[in-house]
Amino acid sequence: MYYIDLAVTGVSFxxxxxxxxxxxxxxxxxxxxxxxxxxxxFALGAYITxxxxxxxxxxxxxxxxxxxxxxxxxxxxxxxxxxxxxxYRPDVPMIASVGLLVLMQDAFRILFGExxxxxxxxxxxxxxxxxxxxxxxxxxxxxxxxATVVFVGLHVFTTRTRVGLGWRATVSKPKIAASFxxxxxxxxxxxxxxxxxxxxxxxxxxxxxxxxxxxxIGFVVSYKxxxxxVLGGLGSVRGTLLASLMLGLVESxxxxxxxxxxxxxxxxxxxxxxxxxxxxxxxxxxxxx
Numbered sequence: 164m165y166y167i168d169l170a171v172t173g174v175s176f177x178x179x180x181x182x183x184x185x186x187x188x189x190x191x192x193x194x195x196x197x198x199x200x201x202x203x204x205f206a207l208g209a210y211i212t213x214x215x216x217x218x219x220x221x222x223x224x225x226x227x228x229x230x231x232x233x234x235x236x237x238x239x240x241x242x243x244x245x246x247x248x249x250x251y252r253p254d255v256p257m258i259a260s261v262g263l264l265v266l267m268q269d270a271f272r273i274l275f276g277e278x279x280x281x282x283x284x285x286x287x288x289x290x291x292x293x294x295x296x297x298x299x300x301x302x303x304x305x306x307x308x309x310a311t312v313v314f315v316g317l318h319v320f321t322t323r324t325r326v327g328l329g330w331r332a333t334v335s336k337p338k339i340a341a342s343f344x345x346x347x348x349x350x351x352x353x354x355x356x357x358x359x360x361x362x363x364x365x366x367x368x369x370x371x372x373x374x375x376x377x378x379x380i381g382f383v384v385s386y387k388x389x390x391x392x393v394l395g396g397l398g399s400v401r402g403t404l405l406a407s408l409m410l411g412l413v414e415s416x417x418x419x420x421x422x423x424x425x426x427x428x429x430x431x432x433x434x435x436x437x438x439x440x441x442x443x444x445x446x447x448x449x450x451x452x
Contacts, residue, residue, distance in 0.1 A: 167297045169415045175303040177411025178310035179372075182365035184388040184395070184403045185317075186237075186358025192334045192398035193354050195253055199260040200240055201362055202385030203267035208233045208363025209370040209380055210275060217283045222371070229363040237359025238352050264385070271378035279377030282370070302372045309364060314404065317357070330354070334398075383428055390435040396445030405446055410434065 183205055190198040208229040216225030244263060248256040290301040321327040332340035333350040341347060369384070370376045391410060395402030410431055417430035425433065 166416075168299075169419070170412065171297065171299050171303060173412035173415030174408060175306040175411070176414060177408035178306045179365050179369060180384070180387060180391060180410055181404050181407035182310055182313065182361045182368075183384055184391045184407055185314075185400055186362050187388055188392050188395070188398060188400055188403045189354050189358045191392060192400075193351060194245065194249065194256075196245060197253075197257045197260070197389065198240075198358075199257060199385065199389070200244070200263040200267070201358065201388070202381030203264050204233055204237055204240075204359045204381075205362040205366040205384060206267065206271060206376070206378070206381040207236060207366070208359075209366035209376045210271065210280070211363070212367030213280050213282055213370050213376050214275075217280075220284060222282070222285070226364065226367050229367050230360050233359040233363035234356035237355035237362075241351055241355045264381075268378045268382070275376075275378070277378070279375055279380075281375050285371065285374050300372075302368065305371070306368050309368065313361060313364070317400075326353070387428075387431055387435070390432070390439070394435060394438055394442075394445050399445070402446045409438075 183201070186201050186204070187198050190196055190201070211229040211232055212222070212225040214225075215228040216222045219225070240263065244259055245256050248259055292299055292301070292304075319327075321331050329340060329343075329345040330350050330353060332343070333345055333347055337347060340350075365384075366376075366380070369380065387410065391406045392403055394410075395404070395406035413434040414427050414431045417425075417434065418427060421430060
């Protein structure tokens with residue numbers, strides 16, 4: 164049963180990585196920009212979740228506030244930071260994105276303190292269930308269920324709705340989509356809004372899992388997310404999901420065999436380096452979402 168426990172832990176972390184990484188994949192697929200500042204959106208979502216939950220006494224309201232507010236921040240990043248820089252080489256907006264991430268980290272440190280914040284009421288993090296000998300926490304269940312619902316909903320949206328089809332068309336064939344009346348600016352806004360909402364949910368769930376948020380919460384996750392989207396095949400949502408789940412499982416089982424020499428994060432980066440050496444084009448090498 165211990166190995167099944169590790170599988171549950173790996174899948175739950177993989178779901179968190181997926182919700183964080185898909186936003187990066189969506190932005191890269193549309194604009195060919197590595198959206199490094201996505202980590203700041205992740206951290207902002209975590210802070211909003213904790214602060215609103217502590218103020219209102221409701222974790223649900225904390226998540227609702229994060230999902231409503233972070234898309235506005237994501238759209239502002241595109242409108243104020245990326246849009247004026249799209250005429251330059253792709254590395255120019257990426258450098259600006261790194262600068263915004265550093266700025267936001269310092270802003271979090273000034274506003275909320277170096278030591279971070281915690282939930283005042285967080286029974287969810289300490290609630291566990293034993294199902295046929297397998298121990299699973301309420302937060303792990305929330306991570307897996309939330310990711311499943313989100314990605315099924317995203318699939319239905321992009322394949323069954325007019326707006327979603329227009330979005331996909333803009334990513335894959337922007338000129339043809341524009342000739343059919345699809346507004347590329349609205350698609351970009353939608354892209355950043357959805358990606359930011361996913362990052363906010365992931366940030367809030369990680370805050371619940373650790374019962375702690377500090378200014379650097381997004382840094383390590385963002386490094387992994389950047390590696391994940393490369394491994395998954397730049398611009399491929401399916402590849403990103405596969406790479407995220409694989410990374411979560413490798414991390415989890417790696418703690419058994421080499422955990423005495425390397426911590427969880429080091430195991431993840433070692434695995435990513437080896438996989439990228441074996442398959443540098445990623446799992447799919449696909450372009451479109």
